[in-house]
Amino acid sequence: MLTWADVLEFGKNGNPTIERKLMKSEDEWRESLTDEQYRVTRKHGTERAFSSDMCNRFEPGRYACVCCGTLLFDSAEKFDSGTGWPSFTQPVQENVVAYNTDTSHGMTRVETVCNVCDAHLGHVFPDGPEPSGLRYCINAVALQKEENSAASVTFGGGCFWCTEAIFQRIKGVTEVTSGYSGGDVQQPTYNQVCTGSTGHAEVIQVKYDPEVVSFGEIVRVHLGTHNPTTLNQQGADRGTQYRSVIFYQNEEEKSVAGKLIQEMEAVLGKPVVTEVAPLDTFYPAEQEHQNYYNRNNGKPYCFTVIDPKLAKFREHFPEMTEASPA
Template identity: 45%
Template structure:
């Protein structure tokens, strides 16, 4: 009987997680009409999920033309998600970033290049040590032009690697801003062990790969 109880618990947990991933509301998001975010003071916004948002925030903020990056949640069906809820993997959301950029300086196409150059493109449901659907990779498009850019680059990368590229492609719907303590995390907590051992090495790996895109040091 003791052997059966853990098995039963695992079965229930698997069923719950499986149900979360096949939720009809979640499936509907994949074919929804994309929401276009208008320019504001000449600045555009783009949305990406690629593992822990602390890492992704630092990467995009190192790129010329990017004004600010905000951490939050996107890609799911749950309204007003919290960090704790997102971590259950049952909200449908992934940790994501809102990249506020000047399209006169950096293009959406280049931001997609940054995306693929700064991750392990074949890792499904996570990046590095962060595992689970809340850390999965998603590129969000706001119109047909962006969708075309994403799908073409994803296809080209898959052919180059001769492997499946794990990132999902979603029509953008809504970005939920994360808690204040998650913002500018790498800058504010440089001594944090995770920042030291995961975020900074990932950032430095990207910098070495695409130095021509980096902001000038003052």
Template identity: 60%
Template sequence: MLKWIDIVKFINNGNPVPDRRVEKTDAQWVLLLEPEQFRVTRKKGTERAFSSEMCSYFEPGKYACICCGTLLFDSAQKFESGTGWPSFTQPVKQNAVAYHKDISFGNVRVEALCATCDAHLGHVFPDGPQPGGLRYCMNAVALKKVESTERKATFGGGCFWCTEAIFKLLKGVVAVESGYSGGKIANPTYKEVGSGKTGHAEVIEVTYNPAEISYDELLRVHLSTHNPTVLNDQGTEIGTQYRSIIFYRSEEEKAMALKILDDVQQLYNQLVVTQLEPFEYFYKAEDYHQDYFNKNPDAGYCQAMIVPKLEGFKELYKDKLQPNLQAND
């Protein structure tokens, strides 16, 4: 998660390298853009406040650069700032946006640009909501809404290497990332979380297509692939960071989780201790934790702990595996 100190570092030390670059002359851009789009994005203009309905749209979706189509923001990070321009707390990726010092009009501000094509998007300020504290104040005309049916879910149930490996096999799951949620500090490190002092749980953030797999099904998979009756203990993984937990993003998800927890309780003589908390923020874990099993299949932990879990999972959920895995089986 980016914070103001990171933005300052980018300005002073250089911006992250974008995934790609698109470079055109003004003569080429003017043929591709509407006059107001060209004025704002290529000539660093500003649209009139409250001139776009985009400020009040909060339905699921993503926002891309009007010039080059690079994905910049997700509606999950959009908030009502009251300024008259669409506002976001974070970009979709750290290298999606570039930052330059702007001293026009006698003020010192931070200009936000598309890192791919240098389109002027707006400005970023350090007065946004916590935990990041950033407000990306964007010109609506610089963005285009990209409809998306994807949803996100966040679960914890032991070591995230195991849970990530399991959920990556499910049909309808688009992506799985390992990280931390539910704690007291921003941007925790693996070492800090492992101390048990930050309050975070090791979790996975699942991006999924609800047309192929439902939230209900994800919950049932989650609760059947670890022991939900043991407090802060999943075999060799002991501590609050390994607790069984579900983070819900809406009252509908909360109600569904409560129902399924009740269903699961009927299967056990012991009390199900899975925690249910409102989702606040997901902090992506360090790069070496991502896709750990597929990158280290022969590691001792993977062979001893993850492989047996995957074998049992594949047998239990044959009909929910990714199509290529079903064919292999």
């Protein structure tokens, strides 16, 4: 958890490191943003107080940078500060926000900017609620709400054709998308990821109804339907792109994943090599890889590899099995 001392340390000695940076020309930013978004985020402007209903909305959800889509804040850390701007006590990860000294308007303040694209977000003050004591005072126009993004989890456990088929059949899961995450190449292709040189893993992003199924229950299925003890390998599939990994979006998910891995180690009696890493960017895979099993279940790979995995899932998690999707 970040405190005011951490913020001052970043402002004095350098901001937290981030895995990627996004740079665009002024013309490119103008084309992708509204006039008000451009004024606030690229020209360090401030929106009028109480101009957005975001101040009074506290339903579950996450807020991303309007310029680059980087996840910045979670509604679980949102509170009513009465200032006229949306206020948060923490960012979703310590390194997604950067801090600069701002001496404009005859004051000395700490400016907050997106650490990926340098978009001006607002300021942070040491007058927020405990335990952090921080108030991130953010321009609503600098944020975009990602509906239902709080109820999602991204992980890899070998070929995404297999994992997708399993999680499409869990009660409470509303959508499963195959894709790539964890690497350094932007917009990777399947052929690039298959070389093992991009750093990405084949993953699925699962959206779910938390009133029906929990994050922990979904992770239990993940750990119980692939081999989490083999490094960079699932069956005949070998390479870092097939690694076992859970990408967390906040500290609570990180903690839950760690505890479940310890439980699995106790059950298996051997080390679990599943990586637990912060989610950066999820890239959806090409259309031919989406809904693969349901479209191709007569192909040899499906009935020799995926069907046994589905049978194992139904045997070990019968209470979570949903009817097969069309």
